[in-house]
Amino acid sequence: MKKVSIKGFPIVKGEVKDSAIIEIPVPAELNELALSHDNNDWDSMCNQLPNFGFMNPISKMHITHLVVDGVEKRFH
Numbered sequence: 001m002k003k004v005s006i007k008g009f010p011i012v013k014g015e016v017k018d019s020a021i022i023e024i025p026v027p028a029e030l031n032e033l034a035l036s037h038d039n040n041d042w043d044s045m046c047n048q049l050p051n052f053g054f055m056n057p058i059s060k061m062h063i064t065h066l067v068v069d070g071v072e073k074r075f076h
Contacts, residue, residue, distance in 0.1 A: 004031050007072065008063040016062045023067070027052045034066065 004026040009018045026034045026045065030052075033045035046056045057063060065072040 001028050002031055002035070003067075003069050004034050005067045006034070006057055006061070006063055007065040007067055008057070008061045008075070011060055011062055022057075022061055024049065024054050024057060024061075027054075035068070 006024045006026060008022060009016050010020055010022055011017070026049075030045045030048055033041040033048075036042065043058070046058050049056050055061075063075045065075055067073070
């Protein structure tokens, strides 16, 4: 199974703070959704992250990379 994480900068009061980097590990159960190219799958994965103790990054994080097995891949 691939090891996946989301990497980027926090958004505080509507402003991206590039002085800090956040990396959220994606639980193995959500890897397929995280690596899908379907927006609905991505939203579903993000919405399920709090069930695993992680924050939902939507509107809280400017995502720059997906990290897959230690290799950073540009998010957009």
